[in-house]
Amino acid sequence: MGSNIKDLDPLSEIKALAEIITSSIADIETSLKDTGRTYPSPHIAHSRPESESGRNILEVQIAGAKIVAAASQLIATVRPPPLTMIANALQYHLSTAIRIAIVTHTVEILRDAGPKGKHVQEIAKPTNVDPTKLARVLRLLATNHIFVEVSPDVFANNRLSSVLDTGKNWEIIVNQPADQKYEGGIAFAALLEHFIDEGFKSSSALVETILPSEDGLSKTPYKTAFNRAFKTDSPFFDWVEHKEQKLRLTRFAAGFAGGSTVAASDTILDGFAWTSYPEGSIVVDVGGGVGSQSLAIAKAHPQLSLIVQDRAPVTLEGIKLWKQELPGHLESGRALFESHDFFDRQPPRKVSVFLLRMILHDWPTEDCVKILKHLRAAADNSTRLLIVDNIISYACHETQTKDICGALRLPPQKPLLPNLGQTSVLKYYADLNMMTLLDGQERTVLQLNELLERCSWKLIEVSYGDSFSVSQSKAIAVPM
Numbered sequence: 001m002g003s004n005i006k007d008l009d010p011l012s013e014i015k016a017l018a019e020i021i022t023s024s025i026a027d028i029e030t031s032l033k034d035t036g037r038t039y040p041s042p043h044i045a046h047s048r049p050e051s052e053s054g055r056n057i058l059e060v061q062i063a064g065a066k067i068v069a070a071a072s073q074l075i076a077t078v079r080p081p082p083l084t085m086i087a088n089a090l091q092y093h094l095s096t097a098i099r100i101a102i103v104t105h106t107v108e109i110l111r112d113a114g115p116k117g118k119h120v121q122e123i124a125k126p127t128n129v130d131p132t133k134l135a136r137v138l139r140l141l142a143t144n145h146i147f148v149e150v151s152p153d154v155f156a157n158n159r160l161s162s163v164l165d166t167g168k169n170w171e172i173i174v175n176q177p178a179d180q181k182y183e184g185g186i187a188f189a190a191l192l193e194h195f196i197d198e199g200f201k202s203s204s205a206l207v208e209t210i211l212p213s214e215d216g217l218s219k220t221p222y223k224t225a226f227n228r229a230f231k232t233d234s235p236f237f238d239w240v241e242h243k244e245q246k247l248r249l250t251r252f253a254a255g256f257a258g259g260s261t262v263a264a265s266d267t268i269l270d271g272f273a274w275t276s277y278p279e280g281s282i283v284v285d286v287g288g289g290v291g292s293q294s295l296a297i298a299k300a301h302p303q304l305s306l307i308v309q310d311r312a313p314v315t316l317e318g319i320k321l322w323k324q325e326l327p328g329h330l331e332s333g334r335a336l337f338e339s340h341d342f343f344d345r346q347p348p349r350k351v352s353v354f355l356l357r358m359i360l361h362d363w364p365t366e367d368c369v370k371i372l373k374h375l376r377a378a379a380d381n382s383t384r385l386l387i388v389d390n391i392i393s394y395a396c397h398e399t400q401t402k403d404i405c406g407a408l409r410l411p412p413q414k415p416l417l418p419n420l421g422q423t424s425v426l427k428y429y430a431d432l433n434m435m436t437l438l439d440g441q442e443r444t445v446l447q448l449n450e451l452l453e454r455c456s457w458k459l460i461e462v463s464y465g466d467s468f469s470v471s472q473s474k475a476i477a478v479p480m
């Protein structure tokens with residue numbers, strides 16, 4: 001497990017893990033007492049972000065990160081190994097069960113019933129699914145702490161299941177076309193549906209895609225596992241815009257626009273010196289989508305001028321959003337949307353900050369080189385490049401990046417994994433999602449450093465974000 005494993009006999013290792021859990025719980029208790037906040041109950045709906053305020057205290061987060069790392073390591077240590085491997089190999093049923101709960105609108109149907117729940121006959125009726133099969137699906141979820149089986153075949157929501165709630169009335173959802181489910185609602189489940197539909201189906205084709213073709217010489221006809229699974233030559237982002245993929249496009253857009261914010265606790269505003277830029281400094285948000293990040297920057301730092309670049313149809317959506325959210329910035333020219341392909345040269349102008357958020361991970365390294373070289377050509381000595389992505393750590397100690405500010409982290413307590421194992425696992429899932437769908441990749445600091453150097457950018461600072469954060473790591477580079 002941890003690289004320090006040889007120092008501990010097995011029982012001492014188990015005790016050390018248990019001790020990490022006990023002392024972390026004591027830390028949580030102290031922080032809650034000091035701040036007068038309470039810990040969120042696993043039995044109560046996750047309906048408002050404020051209800052997470054106890055868990056969001058920095059010290060509570062750090063303690064929670066240790067508990068997740070230690071508890072999962074403890075399970076991996078004590079359960080008979082073949083059973084752990086079988087349970088790991090069968091995880092796909094859990095993904096499927098989550099999607100079934102979403103498409104049957106189970107969470108919305110159960111919302112009003114509260115803790116007493118509803119019989120599965122009632123839950124199954126609106127979507128006309130077989131109640132006995134739905135009960136088995138929900139029981140697997142309840143066994144994983146998602147929903148509660150209150151009495152045989154009677155299920156109720158709990159905090160985990162309630163994360164899937166759109167907040168909409170189930171009778172409205174059932175009578176709407178499927179692509180309208182997330183309209184006017186919370187779209188977190190849309191993100192999960194994208195993972196479990198396009199992502200999961202593609203993942204099942206990764207084995208055949210990664211292996212060399214049978215003769216060992218000819219190239220595989222499919223570039224990505226996604227291409228193989230969906231029998232298409234189109235890159236994912238083109239395919240999802242095909243007419244017949246309307247439901248998937250709507251769901252994907254909803255999931256990424258609104259859904260991802262439910263999970264993020266730190267933001268674009270943290271970890272970068274936005275206030276150091278004077279009136280009129282230009283920030284170019286490259287591949288900025290509808291400008292949701294730029295919107296947060298503009299609201300917090302009104303002295304900045306924001307230019308959001310993306311593909312033409314996306315910029316039109318962005319203008320609509322900004323007209324609602326911050327019309328004054330568009331009218332005064334303080335913010336503008338620019339249709340621009342990031343594989344083309346940047347328009348000449350003085351840019352203070354180029355922002356690349358969740359862009360580089362979408363692309364293979366050679367394409368990232370093209371994007372970064374165009375930005376470098378448009379930069380002057382004072383330009384900063386801010387990259388926001390998942391920066392992943394090796395699962396072992398690494399010291400080669402010690403000269404980059406923030407890159408090295410203190411090793412966690414023995415015998416935890418250096419990357420805290422399950423605590424940071426979402427970043428590694430994201431990496432495989434990138435591989436599967438796009439031939440993209442999440443990068444380590446070493447890989448990012450090498451990539452930037454090839455494009456004459458120098459990586460000067462890294463911050464990883466909160467313990468549980470995803471897509472919130474930041475890297476700052478300057479021209480070489």
Ligand SMILES: C[S@@+](CC[C@H](N)C(=O)[O-])C[C@H]1O[C@@H](n2cnc3c(N)ncnc32)[C@H](O)[C@@H]1O
Nearest residue numbers: 287288289293310311314340341342343357358
């Ligand atoms: C994962 S989204 C990130 C959006 C935004 N940066 C954010 O963090 O919310 C990737 C974005 O890249 C845009 N994109 C893809 N190919 C592009 C290209 N060749 N030129 C400009 N933008 C592109 C997509 O339209 C999409 O908005």
